[in-house]
Structures are given as structure tokens and as C-alpha cells.
Amino acid sequence: MNFKIIIILLLSLLFNTGCHKILYENNTKNSPNNMLIIGEIENIYLDDFKTPFESRIDSGAATSSIDATKIQSFERDGDKWVKFTITNRKSKKAMILSRRIVRQVRIKGDKMIRYVVKLRIRVGHNYIEREFTLANRKNYRYSMLIGRNVLSGIALIDVSKKKTLD
Numbered sequence: 001m002n003f004k005i006i007i008i009l010l011l012s013l014l015f016n017t018g019c020h021k022i023l024y025e026n027n028t029k030n031s032p033n034n035m036l037i038i039g040e041i042e043n044i045y046l047d048d049f050k051t052p053f054e055s056r057i058d059s060g061a062a063t064s065s066i067d068a069t070k071i072q073s074f075e076r077d078g079d080k081w082v083k084f085t086i087t088n089r090k091s092k093k094a095m096i097l098s099r100r101i102v103r104q105v106r107i108k109g110d111k112m113i114r115y116v117v118k119l120r121i122r123v124g125h126n127y128i129e130r131e132f133t134l135a136n137r138k139n140y141r142y143s144m145l146i147g148r149n150v151l152s153g154i155a156l157i158d159v160s161k162k163k164t165l166d
Contacts, residue, residue, distance in 0.1 A: 039161030045122040051091035061147030067137035
């Protein structure tokens with residue numbers, strides 16, 4: 001094995017929780033342990049949208065996040081739910097969604113509480129349902145942030161690459 005790769009893997013293990021792995025390879029095929037190799041920016045598909053969301057891959061974020069507007073909580077059958085609008089910036093298609101609230105989180109340095117809901121996405125050929133915080137991301141370049149809760153067990157990150165899933 002290449003000496004540089006060994007050093008990078010050792011440093012990755014030393015400074016990370018184990019959920020974050022970096023592997024430098026010259027291809028985007030599945031790695032030997034059957035995990036996708038993805039770049040720092042990827043196209044991620046959200047159910048009901050034909051156009052992908054250009055997304056930032058962030059192994060430092062525990063939970064993924066999506067740009068949501070018009071967020072309104074309500075009660076349905078004794079459970080807390082939330083209604084919100086998601087707009088695909090590329091296609092300009094907007095959808096109003098309703099989901100049961102899984103939990104609420106307070107973001108470090110932010111006094112606002114964010115709702116966490118489950119959304120079904122496609123990463124490469126993997127269809128998965130994961131938790132997303134609903135956030136105002138209009139001032140961010142990417143409307144979707146993919147965190148460790150999506151990456152763990154399915155993907156390795158090569159930060160020198162972009163859009164490897166296309």
C-alpha cells in the first residue's frame with residue numbers, strides 16, 4: 001500500500017470518530033469493502049424531484065440538513081408534524097411536504113430550534129431514508145448538506161473529487 005495513503009488513513013483514524021474515512025483513489029468505482037467513493041460536492045436525489053440537489057458533503061456534521069421555507073408545526077393524530085416547502089434551486093420546482101417530527105435540535109451558537117424529519121434520498125444507486133434538519137440555507141451555496149448520518153456505512157469521501165455519482 002502506498003505510504004501516503006497509510007499516513008492519511010492513520011491521521012483520519014486519529015482525528016475522527018471512525019464514521020469519517022478518507023480514501024484517495026483515482027476512480028469512483030466501489031471500494032473493496034463495497035462502499036461508494038464520493039467527492040466533496042455530489043448530486044443527491046430527493047424523492048419526488050427529478051432534478052438532483054447539488055449537495056455539500058460534510059463529515060463534520062452529525063445530521064444532514066436541507067433548505068426549507070414556510071415551516072409550520074401542527075398536530076395530527078396526537079403526533080407533532082411539520083409542513084414545509086423545499087425548492088430545487090436548479091429546476092426551480094417547489095414542493096410542500098408534511099412529515100412527522102422525529103425530534104428537535106438546538107444548533108451550536110444558534111438560539112433557534114430546528115425540526116428533524118425523515119426524508120428519502122438516493123445516493124448513487126442507494127435509496128435510503130435518513131434524518132434531516134429543516135434549516136434556512138438561502139445564504140449557503142448548497143441547499144442540501146449531507147452529514148455523517150447519511151455517509152456512515154455507505155460512502156468514503158475523497159475531497160479532491162466532485163460529482164463522482166454522475
